[in-house]
Amino acid sequence: MKITDFINKYDSQNQFQVLRNSCNQISDAWNNKIDLSGLKKNSFSSILFCGLGGSAISGDLLSDYLYGELTIPFNVVRGYNLPSYVNQNTLIIISSYSGNTEETISCFEQALTRKSQIVVITSGGKIEEIASSKKIPVIKIPGGFQPRYALGLGFYSLLKLMQELGFADENKNVTDTINLWKRRSDDFSGENNYALQIAEQLVGFIPVIYSAEYLSSAGYRFKCQLNENAKLHAFYHTLPEMNHNEIVGWESYKEKQFHTKVIYLLDKEYNPQIIKRFDTLKELLAGQAIEILTISSNEKNRKVRIMDLIFLADWISFYASVLRGFDPSEIDFINRMKQRLT
Structure with a gap:
């Protein structure tokens, strides 16, 4: 059998095409306008990224991507509870593609109680509803993907946020990566x-x-x-x-x-x-x-x-x-x- 036969037989939701179009996710995320009004910039003592599964990997990746560049602590929480040091000087980034991840909702609620500064990355769900009711900045990303196939949206939305906050300057690298993923999509889709x-x-x-x-x-x-x-x-x-x-x-x-x-x-x-x-x-x-x-x-x-x-x-x-x-x-x-x- 040719590889196209395997794809036609088993790829029920056409993830092959999702992969081929992944460079567009980067462009969409990078061109997305972010409204951070109400956020107290330059006042963070640390950043905590909260997520699970495909919504959490962006935080790990950011730590590696900005390896040796971040000037304040950046950590990732995969669970229900925030560490004890979190306070009003902590920036909490709530990441849930669906907006309904129960562990991340728990962290969100605790961050609200501790009066932390919060930014949300999501496609909707309960987390967007909570954020809207509390006037918390939301970086809205397109739905319709499985979280693990939406890394271009999640990671580059996070990186764009870090650039808006003055922690990164990545325009050229992002452009280079878009072009690279376009080439790789052709390279990796043939026989x-x-x-x-x-x-x-x-x-x-x-x-x-x-x-x-x-x-x-x-x-x-x-x-x-x-x-x-x-x-x-x-x-x-x-x-x-x-x-x-x-x-x-x-x-x-x-x-x-x-x-x-x-x-x-x-x-x-x-x-x-x-x-x-x-x-x-x-x-x-x-x-x-x-x-x-x-x-x-x-x-x-x-x-x-x-x-x-x-x-x-x-x-x-x-x-x-x-x-x-x-x-x-x-x-x-x-x-x-x-x-x-x-």
Whole structure:
């Protein structure tokens, strides 16, 4: 079968075309006018980003994207409760694509109680209703996507907010990324393309993804996309931390027990010691007959390289899904969990 046959058979909601048009999400988010009237700019002691799943990854990605540039603490909360330090000098960013994520609503209500400054990123739902009633700034993004397929909207809305607040100046990088994703959409949508080749190598294996530094969120995103799109267990860790714990687990590796492939997300600007650690780990894993797939980007700008790898991973997970005979849209267990909790 050709890959188009797999897509036609399993891609019920045409996520293939959603991926092809992802560059338009960036443009829409970046051109969206943001009204921050009422927000006390330049008065934040810290920023807290609240979200879950596909609505949370933008916060992780921002930390990596602005690696070494942010002048105040920026943290991500995935849960029901805010940390005790949150007060009126904390900027709370509430991110929920649907606007109905119960954990994020809980954080929103606590932020209101603590009189924090708040900005909301959503397509609607209960969160938009609360924000409107409290006259809280809302960055409204288009609905109709599954959250994990709306990263261009979520992340670039967040980045635009950070630029409006004076924490970033990203016009050129955004333009470069739009152009890159346009090219990659053509590159990754043809027969026998690079993303498809990687996906084919993962069929029948459990991926273990290793990245470092400012590619930490890219590695985690890759893992989650394989989980949701391909219905595939995948694991993820970062260097150097895994060199102090997980590395020992490979000593007892037996292929019949754990049929796996390791994926490296590498970058030329990693700390030299990090690169040395990846090389040494490769030697150790070779002794256990473990195959390593290495993925990197050749783009000149580090921030553009991050987004290049993010987009590649999204395409790989899509192809892994249809090649394994799964619908890249369906998330049955997540929906059943939500139903049990209502």
